[in-house]
Amino acid sequence: MIGWQFNHYWRQDDENPFDKLFKLFKELLVHTAGDVAEAFSWLTELDKQYHLTDDSYGIADFIEDLRLKGYISTQNNGGQITEHPTSKMETALRKQALDEIFDQLKKSKQGNHSTRFPGQGDETISELRGFEYGDRLEHIAMSETLRTAQINHGIDSFMLTEKDIQVHETYYKSQTSTVLMIDISHSMILYGEDRITPAKKVAMALSELILTRYPKDTLDVIVFGDDAWSIEIRDLPYLQVGPYHTNTVAGLELAMDLLRKRKNPNKQIMMITDGKPTCIKKGKNYYKNPFGLDRKILNRTLALAVSCRKIGIPITTFMIARDPYLVHFVDQFTKANNGKAFYSSLQGLGEFIFMDYQKTKEIGEINGTLFQFYFLLLT
Numbered sequence: 001m002i003g004w005q006f007n008h009y010w011r012q013d014d015e016n017p018f019d020k021l022f023k024l025f026k027e028l029l030v031h032t033a034g035d036v037a038e039a040f041s042w043l044t045e046l047d048k049q050y051h052l053t054d055d056s057y058g059i060a061d062f063i064e065d066l067r068l069k070g071y072i073s074t075q076n077n078g079g080q081i082t083e084h085p086t087s088k089m090e091t092a093l094r095k096q097a098l099d100e101i102f103d104q105l106k107k108s109k110q111g112n113h114s115t116r117f118p119g120q121g122d123e124t125i126s127e128l129r130g131f132e133y134g135d136r137l138e139h140i141a142m143s144e145t146l147r148t149a150q151i152n153h154g155i156d157s158f159m160l161t162e163k164d165i166q167v168h169e170t171y172y173k174s175q176t177s178t179v180l181m182i183d184i185s186h187s188m189i190l191y192g193e194d195r196i197t198p199a200k201k202v203a204m205a206l207s208e209l210i211l212t213r214y215p216k217d218t219l220d221v222i223v224f225g226d227d228a229w230s231i232e233i234r235d236l237p238y239l240q241v242g243p244y245h246t247n248t249v250a251g252l253e254l255a256m257d258l259l260r261k262r263k264n265p266n267k268q269i270m271m272i273t274d275g276k277p278t279c280i281k282k283g284k285n286y287y288k289n290p291f292g293l294d295r296k297i298l299n300r301t302l303a304l305a306v307s308c309r310k311i312g313i314p315i316t317t318f319m320i321a322r323d324p325y326l327v328h329f330v331d332q333f334t335k336a337n338n339g340k341a342f343y344s345s346l347q348g349l350g351e352f353i354f355m356d357y358q359k360t361k362e363i364g365e366i367n368g369t370l371f372q373f374y375f376l377l378l379t
Contacts, residue, residue, distance in 0.1 A: 018065050020052075021053070021059075022062075024043065024046070025043055025066075026089075026096050028042045028043055029085065029093065029237065030093060030201060031197055033237065034084075034237045036072055040083075043059060044059055047059055070086055070088050071088055072089060085237070087234065093236075093237050094233075097201045097202070097208065098209055098212075127169040128141055128166045129166070129169055130165070131163075131165035131166070139168050140168075141166045141167060144166040146160075149161070175218075175266060176218075176266040177218045177219075177220075177262035177266065178206075178269075178270060179219075179220045179221075179268075180271075181228075181251045181255055181269060181271040181272065181273075182222070182272050183246060183275070184196065184223045184240070184242055184244060185224075185241070186243055187274055187275045188241045189241045195274050196239065196240070199272045203221055203272075206219065207221070211233075218262060220255075220258045221233060222255060223239065224251030224254075225244025225245065226247055226279055227247060227250050228253070229254070244279075245278040246273065246275055247279040247286075248273070248277035248301050249280050249281075249297070249304060252301070252305075252315075256307070256308060256311075259313055265312075267312070268314050268315070269308065269316070270316045272320070273317065273318070273320070274319070276293055276329045277298070278290045280296070293329055298329070298332075302332060306336050309337045309339075315337045315340075316341070317339065318341075318342050
């Protein structure tokens with residue numbers, strides 16, 4: 001069994017006792033899929049081994065502070081007392097994931113992506129132009145308007161006409177709809193390697209990034225195993241791997257259905273997976289083949305990649321594997337979609353997600369669309 005290291009979340013000279021333990025506890029809570037009791041047990045064992053607390057502030061004090069600050073709630077289920085994370089804790093988990101993976105970003109009040117196209121947009125800029133019918137009153141540059149009126153009519157016969165009015169130029173803002181697909185097949189925890197925790201941390205970070213920096217964007221999160229289904233952003237910390245095969249087709253079909261309902265033109269799919277598709281549904285039954293690349297499953301998957309390309313939905317695949325036949329599959333899939341593929345280690349997963357999302361925005365600003373662009377294949 002490959003262990004985990006948590007020293008990154010503990011510094012002796014960092015903050016007050018609660019904040020030091022809180023960083024570590026949040027990370028433990030993600031690893032335990034939101035099981036508060038198990039996270040407390042892990043924290044207690046770490047304290048016994050590494051002496052995280054002292055007589056002035058212990059684990060019991062920390063637990064009581066979590067309750068008082070509203071991070072956990074206590075429920076009585078038939079006489080059995082259980083602790084559960086609150087919505088405040090879920091927000092804190094997303095913020096920690098964002099800080100860890102996207103630590104160079106700061107919160108923005110605008111929450112949009114400007115394009116190079118001027119017009120009746122949201123963000124004013126320094127350039128001025130004459131008033132046009134439909135311009136908003138708040139965009140009028142009063143000082144420049146009065147100066148123009150004085151130049152045009154003189155101070156002695158001062159008057160203000162429509163031709164004198166100057167307004168600040170504005171830019172349109174682009175919006176993006178993203179579907180994030182997360183593989184929860186059994187292979188995500190095979191061979192003692194935890195791949196699901198980094199994947200869901202990236203999803204939490206990306207969701208917090210969009211909520212805080214790009215609030216007008218949309219993010220749908222779906223998981224796929226034998227089938228595919230949507231999950232709420234608040235459920236990301238509790239995501240667990242099941243005894244599933246990998247039905248990539250079901251995930252793509254659901255992602256396409258979700259994106260069809262989005263009105264803005266900029267759409268994309270991000271898929272985090274560690275393996276090839278091994279399952280499809282035929283009627284009410286499942287066709288499964290975990291060995292090699294099954295032609296029936298492969299053809300259905302590639303056909304959907306082509307369908308996404310035809311309706312202008314690029315797919316970015318983040319493959320957490322380096323097996324030659326898996327690389328060959330991803331190469332075929334990426335070419336069929338004209339999309340992007342990153343071969344990433346678990347440690348580099350968040351960085352690649354960030355680079356792709358931000359780069360997508362930048363290219364959208366240049367071209368006014370997210371449909372026609374390509375990335376270098378990172379290895």
